[in-house]
Structures are given as C-alpha cells and as structure tokens.
Amino acid sequence: MDFSNLIRNPRSSRSREALAGYLFAAPWLIGLAVFQIGPLLASFAYSFTDYPIIAKPKFIGMDNYSRMLGDKLFLTSIRVTLTYTVFSVLIYVVASLFLAMLCNRSGQGVGLVRLLVFLPSLIPPFAAAVLWGWMFNTDFGIVNYVLTSIGLPQQGFFQSPSQALPLTIILGFWGMGSAFLIYLSGLQSVPTDLYDAIVIDGAGLLRKFWHITLPMLSPVILFNTIIGIVISFQVFDLAWLLTRGGPANSTLVWVLYIYRTAFEQFEMGYSSALAVVLFMTVALTAGVIFRTSRWWVYYEAKID
C-alpha cells in the first residue's frame, strides 16, 4: 500500500510530507496517548485520592503526599534505592566498559568470551534469583562451603541485614550484558587512525585510553549512564524474588514498596502517589546528568 497515493490532490509536497509523517508516526502517537501519557495522568489523578480497589476513589487532596514525609518505610526505601542506584550505576557504567575494552580485539576465542560475558544477562530473573539464593544460602550454599573449607568464617549473606543489599548490588555485575554490547559497538566505531597517530607520538595504553577512547566514547557513556540510572531506580525482580525486601527491610527498594502498597495493602491512591514521586525523581536525576553532560561529553562536529 502506498499512502502517498491516497492524497490525490496535494496542495504542496510539503503538506503531503506532513500527512505522511503523521501517518507513519500514527501507531506511536496513539500508543503514546493510550498506553503512556494516559496512564501517567491517571496515576497522577489517583495520587490525590483514597482508592482501596474495591471502592470508588475518593478525593483527599495532598494527604497522600504529606503522609509520605512521615512514612518510615518509605524513607527507608528511598535510602535503600539511592544506595543501590549509586553503586549499581557505577558497576553498570564502569565495569562493563572495562569488559568491553578487554573484548575489543580480534583473535582466537574473543567471540566466545563475548558470549560468556553476555550469556548471564539472558538468564530469566526468576531462575537467576533461585540460582543466587542457593549459591549464597547461609547453611547449604556453595559459597559458604568454599569459605569455611579455606578457614574463613561463615557469612550470613541474604540473611544478614548488613550484607543483603551489598550482595544484591554485586550480583548486578552478571546482568550488565546490554551496556557491554553498546560499549562494544561504540569502541568499534572509534577511528583506528586516531590510535595510530597517538601511538606514533609514543603514547602507552593509559594515554590512549585517556586521550582517545574516553572522549570518543563519552556519548555512549552518557547513554549507558542514563539507561543505568533508569533501570537501577526501578529495580524490582531480584529484591522481590530473593529477599522480599528483607531482612529488616534492608533491601526494600522503592518499586517493591509501591508494589506492596498496591497489591498487598490495596492502597491504589497512596501507591500512585509513590509512583508519581518516583517518576519525578528519575526525571530530575536524568535531567541533571544531561545538563552536566556538556562539560564532559565530546561530540564530533556533527549537527543534527
């Protein structure tokens, strides 16, 4: 089907192009309104109501928002989420770059190493949770077995309030496949002649990295940082499947708390308010990162 034929008598090629533009974008424009903006506005509206799912929503003004300030569990969930986000983004952005640079060469076995680095992120979250749960089981886990057999003390891991969150953060190391892939493609597009030039000047590995790889890669680093922040703020799977937020609420992340208020306490209104604040926090953080990017991101002289 050719949509441009539908317009028999176009006033100008410009209006014909505009019409084509709307037609091509139509699926998304509808989807954006119905499945994104609509629900966002609905959430916003519910956030001003008391809405136990069995009864009709009742308008209560700003009550949900003022309730948050005194909600100890909510404040805990913010602290947990921020800690998780800061360290996870570091792993997601820095460790994956390191791995991508290791794998950015040709030679025997590189393809295999790449697959092995990517493979763990394909494990479905529920299977990964079971896997980690058993490996780090306090009494029967293989990790504690190894620790005790080399003379180290047994660890609490997921049963210890001080270890559960750090461990959850570290496990993110096995789930950074997508950042790794994006870096890998970014590294492939750094022109080789830049390296040639600096090597002739006698630069070593570190200077190559600092003066060429890092600036050339900075747009990709920005992209991965933003994506990393967005996924870290929304972490849910592992915390829900592994620890259910415990022990002692030490892994009670924001989305888990939202999920609980919605599907366990059935407080749709309060839960919506929590979701709206989450949305604003993520937007604000991403906005600040974008603002600072002009100082550290290097764009080649290419104008959109």
Place this chain on the structure above:
Amino acid sequence: MKANNRSLPQRNRNSPETSAVYNSRIIVALSFLVAIIMILPIYYMLYLSFSARGKEFAFPPTVIPKPFVVGNIVQAMKGDTLPLWPNFRNSLTYAGLATIGALLTESMVGFAFARLRFPGRKILFGITVGMLIMPFVVTLIPRFLLFKQFNMASGLTPLILPVWFGGSPYGIFLMRQFFMSIPYQIDEAAKLDGAGPWRTLWLILMPQALPVLVALGMLHFAYFWNDLLGPLIYAQKQDSKVLTQGIIFNFMSNWSPTWNLFMMASLLMILPVAIVFLILQRRFRQGFLFSGLGGR
C-alpha cells in the same frame, strides 16, 4: 571499520616489541579470568540441571554432579504436573508477535522522526525520548484498569496489543538514529524513481537496516521471552500461561520444589536465545555500530 588497536604497538618507539607481547598476554589472561567469573552462574545452573533429585545440594559438592542425569532434559519438557508444550507455544506467540509488532512500528515511527517533516515533530520526539525514563509501575495499574474496562484484561492480547503501537521509546530512538545515519541521497534517488515514503522505507531503507533490526529484535525477544510480571497480571487462565509461569507452576510448588528440573527447564528456555545470539553475533554488534549511538 575494524578498530583493532592491539596490533599497533609494534610501531611504538618507546616500548619495544616485548612490552607489546607482555601487554597482550595480560589482556588475554584478564579476559580468561573474566570469562570464568561470568560463567560461574551458568556452570552452577548446568550442575543443578543434571543432578539427581534430592542430590542437588549434596555435601561435599563435586565438580560434576553424581549421578549425572541426562534424562532430566526429557523430564523437564514433560513437566511435573502439566506438560510445558502449551506454555512454550504461548511464549512463542507472545514473544514472536510482540517482537514483530515492535520492529514494524518502531521502524515506521523512527523513519517519520528521521525523514519526514511535520509540525510538532521535534516536540513529539522530545516526549518520546522522555518516555525512556517512565518507570513501568507508573503505567502498570492504570493500564490494567483500562483493559478491564474493555473486558480485555485476560489472555495474551493485552500483552501484545500495546507493543503494536510503536513498541518502545528505546526502539524508536534507536531506529531514528539509524535512519539519520543513512545519506539523504538514497531517498532522493528513490524519489526520482517515483517511490513515495512508504516504498522508500520498506524497499530501500529496511534492507539496509537488517543488522540493527537483528540487534533490536534480539533484545525485544529476550525481554518478552523472559517476561513474568506481565503474564502474571494478564495471562491467568491455564490456556494462556507462558513458559515462565509454567516452569514456576510445575517445579516450584511450595511443598516439594524439584530444583533440578526447574533449572533444566530454565536452561532449555535460554538455549534458543543463546544459539541465535552466537549465530548473529557479528551482525548484532554491527547493528549498534550503525545506529549512530557510537558517533553521535
């Protein structure tokens, strides 16, 4: 486009050849170490998958499970209580149709944002990129209530349908960046030959987009294939349950979970995606390469 900087140090004046060899040895050793660390959970998964029931966590642990039960492969497919084939079919339907819908509409919308001038394009694209940061919980409940109002909140339709309306902001963004990196001259030539935007997109540009479509398609497919929360909310009837639900239902019942079969089933579930990745590995990376994310 091969950026193979490791072969360069031979020309390095300050460091003689030995240092280059030394460096590359360190790198090989490091990658080897990394590969071993990354493979640990997969190895443990394999170990559990081939263990006998009740022997999964035997002390002291052995390097290879004893006894080594190959029959678990068949057992896992059969399922403990219900066969997994219907779940497999549903997963294939969900992930397949959703991926196709996402790729088709993301290409169209990405093309519109990259190539066609229409009023409001810039601001609409800005909103689209803004949607990248929308937390899924924000839309979760209102979306459910919406489908409920139209009596559609059950089955796979509410999971597949939204994807056919533009897929994800991530995909649209990626496709737009890709189309931006193709020279305009190609469109101009097509226009001279009498092709409208519709034919330009499908016949001229899409064949070139194959690598990026493969990459994006893999990411999408893996996401829908592993999705659990969506099906938990919508696909509650037995005949529409997907593989993730089937595996949990069959092997993780509270009173007697069968860990070995659970792991085997999860392993079998990863297998198709991993094989496709291995085959398409080269194209996969190229996809991102051309997307313009690297050089933007």
